[in-house]
Amino acid sequence: MSTLTHDILIIGAGLAGQRAAIEARKQNMDVGIISKVHPVRSHSVAAAGGINAAIGEGDDWKAHFRDTVYGSDFLADQDAVKILCQDAPSRVKEMESWGVVFSRTNKGEIAQRPFGGQSVARTCYASDRTGHMLLHTTYDQLMKTRPTIYSEHYALSLITENNHCAGAVVWDMEKGKIISMRANAVLLATGGYGRAFSVTTNARICTGDGLSLAYNAGLPLEDMEFVQFHPSGMYGKGFLVSEASRGEGAYLLNSKNERFMKKYAPQKMELASRDIIARAIMSEIAHGRGCGSQKDHVYLDVRHLGEKKIIERIPEIRKTVHEQLGMDCVKELIPIIPTAHYSMGGVPTNVHTQVIVDAHNNPFPGLYAAGEVSCLSVHGANRLGGNSLLETIVFGRIAGQKMAEHVRENTRNKGSVDFSHHEEKARARVDELLTSVKGTKSHVLRTKLQQLMMENVGVYRSKTGLTSAQRAWKKLSTESKAIHVEDKSPTFNMDLIHALECQNLVTFSQSIIASALARTETRGSHARTDYPARNDQKWLKHSMAVQHGENVQLFYKPVIIAGYAPEARHY
C-alpha cells in the first residue's frame, strides 16, 4: 500500500475545505486535499439565499451578533459568534475582490436582502446562486495556489495514535486501492448529513462521512439532536425553495388561503427563524389546514412579486420549480413541506477550529474541523439563513491559519506512527464488502434508516417515537455490518462507496437519537411534544455523544455566554 505525506491533509473540498487550503497555501504549506467528488461538485454549490455581513450603512456587527444568538435560541457559544460577525465584513469584501459577482444596488454597492431572523437587511446575494458563485470563485483562487487535489478519493478512517491525529487512510476511487496519507494536521470539512432523512434538500453525497470518521476514532459529537428542517422544501422532491423567496416578499398560505404565520410570528411573519416556520407548517397540517388532495403541504406564493422581480432576484427558484414540478411560479402556487436541510451539530471545536475531546474544551492535537461538519457552536439550536456560507469562509480561513501554525510548531516525527494497523483495518472493511455474497443492499438499508429518522426524529419528537427509534436502530446497526455489494470490480465502485456511506449514516444516527431522547425540552429546531417549553435551568448546555461499545455515552458542556444573557424568544 502506498503512503503519501503532506504537511496538511484536508478532507472535503467544499467552501470550508477550499478556503482553508488557500490560506494554508498562502503560508507555503504542502497541502493535500481529498474529496469524494470533484471540488466543484461539492454541496456548497447548492446554497442559494446569501451570505450575511454588517457592511450596510447604519448596520453593526453587534446587531448581527444579537440576531444570531437570539436565532440560536441562546445555545450558540457567544465567543465564536463574535468572531463570525466581526469578521464577516472583511470576508465578504475579500470575496468581492476575488471576483464574486454579487447583485448590486443602483449605486453599485453590494445589494443586501432581508432574511429570516435578521433585524436589518444584511444578506449579500448573487441572485439566488450565492453558493455557486462563492464556490466557483474560491475554486478559481485555489487553482492559483497550485494545490494537490486528490479528486474522487474517499476517507476510510482517521489515523489517531498516542492521542493525536497523524493522517488518514484513503480509498482511491478510480484505481480501487488504499493509500495512507500522513500529515501533521488534518482538517475535517465534509459537510452535513441531510441524507439521514428521507425528505432532504441535501445532495446524495451529504452522508456525514466526517462525523463518522471522528465518532469511530472515539471523539465526541456535539448537539447532534439539532437538525434544521428548512420550511420550504419542494413537495414530493425535497429540493430547496430558497429563503430568498421569502426575503423578496413571498407569502405562506394554508388551505384557507390565510397567511398563517400571523398566528405564530406576528411581527416577522414569513421572515421568522426557520424552526418556528417549520413547526408552524407542521402544525397547520396537523390541524387539517394542509393543502392538496392529501392535505399534507402548504403553499408558497410569489405571484404578487411580478415576473420582472422573480427573473431578477429568484431566477433559479423559477427554473428548478419548472423543471421539477412542471409549473411556473409566476402564475402558480408552489407546494412546499419542511425538509431536512442543515446540521447544527457536528464535530466539536473551539474558536481556533481545533477538535475538542471533553467538557473542558481540551483540544485533540492535529485534528481540526470547519464548515457544516463542525460545531463551534455558532448556530446553537437553530441556524439563521445566510450564516452558513459565512461560517465556511470565516472558519475555513482560521483553520488554514491555525493548521499552518501547528505545522510550524510541531516538526513531525517521521515514521513514529505505525500506520499498518489502521491500513489493515480499513482493508478488512473494504474486503468484507467487496467479497460479500449475501446481506442487505445499501439502498434498502439506507431507505429504512431515512424513514425511521424522518418519522421519529423530525420536526416534532416525543419520548415514544425516540424510544422506538432507538430500538429499531439496533436492528439497522446489525444489518449495516452485513451489507451486500453487488459490484465486485475495484475500479470506480459506486456500489462500494454507497455501502460505506450507508454504514456511516447508521453509525452517527445513533448519537442523534440518543441526544434527542435525553434533551427534555424544546429549543430551536429540537421540538418535543412532551416537553414543549425551553428549560434554561436544566438544559442551557451542549450535548456531547461518544461511542461506548454498542451504546452511546452522553455528557454535557456549558454554553459560553459573552454579552447577551438568554431571554424569551418570539418573532
Next chain:
Amino acid sequence: MAARQKKRKQTRKNTRPRSRETKKRQRAPVKKTRATLNIEKSILHVRVARYNPQMDFHARTHEYHVTLNKGESVLDLLTRIHETQDGSLTFRASCGYGGCGACGVKVNGKTVLGCVTQVSDLMTENQTIHIEPLHENVIKDLVVDEKPFFDELEKISPWITPRINDVKRNHKMGINDVQKLGNAHQCILCGICNAHAESQKTGELGPAAMVKAYRYRMDVRDANTQRDAVISKQFPVHYSLEKANACPRSIFPGDKIKEMRELSHKQKQTFRGVKK
C-alpha cells in the same frame, strides 16, 4: 485484489460496432407478438453503454427492461436500474436538480444533465432509450475522465487579476458592468459543451475554458492582459460552435467566443491606428 486484476476474462466480444447496431435497431420494426401486445405501453428498453476495464476490451451495450414511472428523470431511471437490477451499473450524480454538473450523459445522441431530463421527452416511439457516456474517454460505464477538462482551464489563468487601483473602487461595481458578463459566470463546469467540441483532439482550447476566459475578460475588475494573448492565439476554428451550444445553463459558448474574437480584432485595429 491483485489476483482479481490479473485475470482478464475473454468476454463475449461484441464484434459489431455500436453505430451499425444502432442503425439496425432503428431500421427494424418492433415485432408485434402476442406478448408485446399484452405488455403495457410504458415498458422501456434501456440500452446502456457499459465498460469495465477489468473485464472488457471495449465498450458494449446492455439492455434493461423497466416500466417507466411518471415524471422520472434519466438519473432516476439509472438509479432504479442500479438499485433493483444491476448494482454494477456506474454513473456520477450528486445534487439532483441541475446545479452541480456531475451527471452529464448522452441520451439518444443528445448531451444532457441526467437529473433534469425527463425520460419521456427523449425516448423513441418504440419505447427505446440509449444512454452513453458524455465522450469516449471512459473510466467505467458512464463515468468519463474529467481530468483533461479541468486541467485545461488552467491555461487561461481562471482567477481574477485585480486592477492596481482596486482600493479606490471600494468594492463597487455598476449594474451595467454586471450585465456585461451576461451569464458566463453561471457555468457549472458540467463538460457538455466540451464533449461536442472534441478540442482535445485538435489541441484547441475547449468551449468551457473559453467561457471561463470570457467570464474574467469581461469583468471590469480584472486586468489580465496575458490571458488575452493566450486566447487570441488560440481562437478555436475547428469545432462546431453550434454544437457547443448544447449548454444546459443556456450560456451559448459559441456566442461568447465570437464576441471575444470580435473584441480582440477591434483592439488590434485600434492599436494599429494608434501606433505612429
